[in-house]
Structure formats: structure tokens, C-alpha cells
Amino acid sequence: MSFLRGFSVNASAGVLTFALAFANQAYIARSLGTEGLGQFAIAVTSVTVAGIVFGEWLARGNSFHSGRESGPAGSVWRNTVIYSLAMSLVFLGAALALASVAADLLKPVQALLLAGMAAAVVAQKGFAGILQGRDRLTAYAVIPLLFIASYLGFNVIGLGLLQAGVTGVLTAWLCGACLAALLAAALSRARGPADRWLLQATATVGSRGALSTTLIFLLFRSDIYLVEYYLGTEILGVYVIAVVIAEMMQRGPNIAGAVLLPKVLRVVDDDHVMSLAVSRGVL
Numbered sequence: 001m002s003f004l005r006g007f008s009v010n011a012s013a014g015v016l017t018f019a020l021a022f023a024n025q026a027y028i029a030r031s032l033g034t035e036g037l038g039q040f041a042i043a044v045t046s047v048t049v050a051g052i053v054f055g056e057w058l059a060r061g062n063s064f065h066s067g068r069e070s071g072p073a074g075s076v077w078r079n080t081v082i083y084s085l086a087m088s089l090v091f092l093g094a095a096l097a098l099a100s101v102a103a104d105l106l107k108p109v110q111a112l113l114l115a116g117m118a119a120a121v122v123a124q125k126g127f128a129g130i131l132q133g134r135d136r137l138t139a140y141a142v143i144p145l146l147f148i149a150s151y152l153g154f155n156v157i158g159l160g161l162l163q164a165g166v167t168g169v170l171t172a173w174l175c176g177a178c179l180a181a182l183l184a185a186a187l188s189r190a191r192g193p194a195d196r197w198l199l200q201a202t203a204t205v206g207s208r209g210a211l212s213t214t215l216i217f218l219l220f221r222s223d224i225y226l227v228e229y230y231l232g233t234e235i236l237g238v239y240v241i242a243v244v245i246a247e248m249m250q251r252g253p254n255i256a257g258a259v260l261l262p263k264v265l266r267v268v269d270d271d272h273v274m275s276l277a278v279s280r281g282v283l
Helices: 003-068 073-101 108-133 137-161 165-187 196-221 223-231 233-249 251-265 273-282
Strands: none
Touching (some): 003 108, 003 137, 003 196, 073 108, 108 137, 108 165, 137 165, 223 233
């Protein structure tokens, strides 16, 4: 797929995702109120941090190995399945421990929901990375669109019909993330054995790119914990609305980079002419 076509498809999906995310955020804010929104922001930020720490290197490494060579595609997919299942057990154990330690702050069912959310994020990142590396940008663009659309739909049920509060929003988030992860797994599926050495190589390559992403996210979102600690969850509920809008505004450059990456991996842009043109356009 050419860069312009890939960018137009992903940009269109990004605009639609932005619109649905904005509507979803407004609906959650109106339904939960500022205090409930603050509690939800802490939960989602924690899940996102876990997803980045344990899943970003997998996404980056999968993109690299899927884009550079087609031979190990099945092994990359199989490794992602095994790693995602293993992390599900790790997150489950962490949730059970957290529920017993922080029982006054977090309900047991909410701790389990957070574990499922983190596992779904890791899986979604890994499988989406395979799609990106293979230059299957239409499928890559559909994943976040499915997530936000189903997330909004489940929120209508959880908040509008069941009046389930923060637990309802977490459940809706988990359902949407699981659907997106399953779709990404189905679209990226390939046959091949598990390869421990390939997984180690994936971690080596992916961790280099994931480091900058993790640091940027922590710099951008770690202040949420400070706002909650010093000002309380009600003020955090107001503050997080501005943070979400700011995050949505940076999607444009991210889309350009996501479309350009498989071209670079497949040595389509070996002379860096396309990369230079895209960088100038983004600036």
C-alpha cells in the first residue's frame, strides 16, 4: 500500500475514532461526575502504564520482525499468543494481591477488571504490531476503531441502562479491548512454531523503541497521580478532560509515523526521501 493511501485510510479512521472517543469521554464525564471520572482516570492510567511497560516492546519488536522478513511470521504470532496468555496470569495474580492489600480503595471485581484490561492491551499491541509490520494498514486502522465503537456501545449499556458507575465503565472498557485484541489476533494469524530465540530478539529490538515511548507517556501522564494526591479525585476529573483532548490532538503525527514505519522496515524508503518528505509535512 502506498504511503498516501495508507495515510488517508488511517487518517479517516483516526478522525472517526477521535469523534467517537470525544463522544464517549463526554458521556462518561456526564454519567460519572468529576469524582467518578477522577477515579476512572487513575484506573485507566495505571492500566495504560502496564500495557506500555509490558506490551510496547512486543509491538515494536513484532513490527520489526514481521516487516523485515516474512519467514518467521507464524512464530511471531505464536510467541505473541503465548506471551499474552502468560501475562494474563501475571496480571491476575497481581490483581488478587492488590485486592487484598487495597481492599478499602478498590473492590475485588474492579481489581480483576483492571487485570483483564491490562492483558487485553498487551495482546492488542502485540497483534497490531504484526499487522503494522506487514503493511496491512487498513486492518491496523480498524483495530482502534472497533475498540472505541464497542467501548461506547457497552458504556451506553453499563452506564445508561445498568447504572453501574465506575465498575460499569471498566467492564465496558474490558469488553471493547477484548474484542479489539481478538480481531487483531484473527487478522494477523499465521502458522508457525513458538521460537524462544525469536522472542528474545523481539525483546532486544522492541525495548529500544519502547523506552522512548514509555518515558514520553510517563512525562505526559504521571502528573495525574500528583493531581489526585494533592487536589483529590474531583479536581482530577476536571483536569483529565484537558489531558484527553491534548492526547487526541497529537494523533496526526502518530498516524504519519505508523504508516511510514512499514515502508522503512521493508526498505521501500532506503534513500530516506519519503521519510524526509513526511517529516517536513508533519512539521
